[in-house]
Amino acid sequence: MAEAIKNKGHLAHAGHGSHGGDHGHGHDHHDQEEMKTFGFWLFLITDVILFGTLFATYVVLRNNFAGGPLGSDLIEMSGIIASTFILLTSSFTSGIALLEMNKGNKKGLITWLIITALLGASFIYLEVNEFIHLVHEGANIGTSAYWSAFFTLVGTHGLHVTVGLVWMTAIILQIRRRGITPVTKRKVNIISLYWHFLDVVWIFVFTIVYLMGVM
Amino acid sequence: MANHNAHTEHGDHGHEGGHGSMKSYVIGFLLSIVLTIIPLVAVMNGMFSKQVTTVLILVMAILQFAVQLLFFMHIRDEKKPRYNLISLIFGLVIMLTIVAGSIWIMTYNAVAT
Numbered sequence: 001m002a003e004a005i006k007n008k009g010h011l012a013h014a015g016h017g018s019h020g021g022d023h024g025h026g027h028d029h030h031d032q033e034e035m036k037t038f039g040f041w042l043f044l045i046t047d048v049i050l051f052g053t054l055f056a057t058y059v060v061l062r063n064n065f066a067g068g069p070l071g072s073d074l075i076e077m078s079g080i081i082a083s084t085f086i087l088l089t090s091s092f093t094s095g096i097a098l099l100e101m102n103k104g105n106k107k108g109l110i111t112w113l114i115i116t117a118l119l120g121a122s123f124i125y126l127e128v129n130e131f132i133h134l135v136h137e138g139a140n141i142g143t144s145a146y147w148s149a150f151f152t153l154v155g156t157h158g159l160h161v162t163v164g165l166v167w168m169t170a171i172i173l174q175i176r177r178r179g180i181t182p183v184t185k186r187k188v189n190i191i192s193l194y195w196h197f198l199d200v201v202w203i204f205v206f207t208i209v210y211l212m213g214v215m
Numbered sequence: 216m217a218n219h220n221a222h223t224e225h226g227d228h229g230h231e232g233g234h235g236s237m238k239s240y241v242i243g244f245l246l247s248i249v250l251t252i253i254p255l256v257a258v259m260n261g262m263f264s265k266q267v268t269t270v271l272i273l274v275m276a277i278l279q280f281a282v283q284l285l286f287f288m289h290i291r292d293e294k295k296p297r298y299n300l301i302s303l304i305f306g307l308v309i310m311l312t313i314v315a316g317s318i319w320i321m322t323y324n325a326v327a328t
Binding site for chain 1: 235236237240243244247248251254255258259265268269272273275276279280283284287288298299302303305306307309310311313314316317318321
């Protein structure tokens with residue numbers, strides 16, 4: 001792994017020599033940013049495993065209602081369908097933000113990031129409403145094994161989106177102040193990776209929890 | 216400065232999120248919409264048997280994952296050696312082991328439900 005990190009960052013002197021000609025100055029800084037992106041990617045891989053365990057728990061416990069309400073009784077698909085398309089669209093708009101950034105268009109970048117954040121916020125709004133509705137109908141996290149697994153899985157995803165929103169707001173403020181620099185560029189690249197990742201997780205939540213739940 | 220920026224962009228060629236075109240994003244978006252509508256229709260209308268529907272919607276979810284990876288996360292554009300792809304595969308192997316292993320164990324562990 002040590003060697004892998006070395007290569008990834010082109011820290012090895014041999015690598016430097018052969019690349020030196022066409023890369024020039026600012027090379028080390030660039031490598032640093034690349035390393036940070038790779039580090040974030042490794043965090044995403046651990047997040048894959050986290051969600052894997054939550055999905056495994058959900059699937060194993062999906063039939064244990066302990067005499068309480070069933071998932072298919074309480075889940076309202078209209079809100080879920082709306083939030084699915086909202087999150088899909090926000091994944092797309094965060095991609096457009098990236099394109100604007102690569103064009104060097106600061107205004108466009110900020111605009112599309114704000115649109116992405118607003119879509120994310122409406123997703124959270126719908127989710128909170130759904131949870132309130134469920135608790136109102138008598139299904140909270142302690143009702144049965146099914147609902148414990150349900151709230152933990154869906155709630156962990158919602159928490160990720162919430163953290164992403166706070167983070168995206170911070171990045172928007174930073175871009176407004178500092179403009180598009182190699183550092184803010186890397187940050188936007190990373191948050192958009194995170195955002196696409198959350199969209200992927202939601203697709204599986206939507207399929208396994210909701211679609212299979214009402215089937 | 217402008218020169219440096221252009222240079223950085225050139226240097227960026229080859230990692231995730233570094234580039235991509237409007238066209239590839241639009242194609243990815245349309246594909247993800249279609250891949251969401253198909254399972255929705257199949258489940259809401261109860262078109263197929265339960266088993267067929269389950270397989271169908273899982274396949275659609277996996278394709279959707281592939282679309283996000285290819286069109287949005289630009290996994291294809293990574294330059295060699297592909298550490299991102301390799302670490303992703305490693306993570307997926309662990310995840311599948313946990314999920315499939317849990318289901319397998321608990322299926323045979325079930326006390327009359």
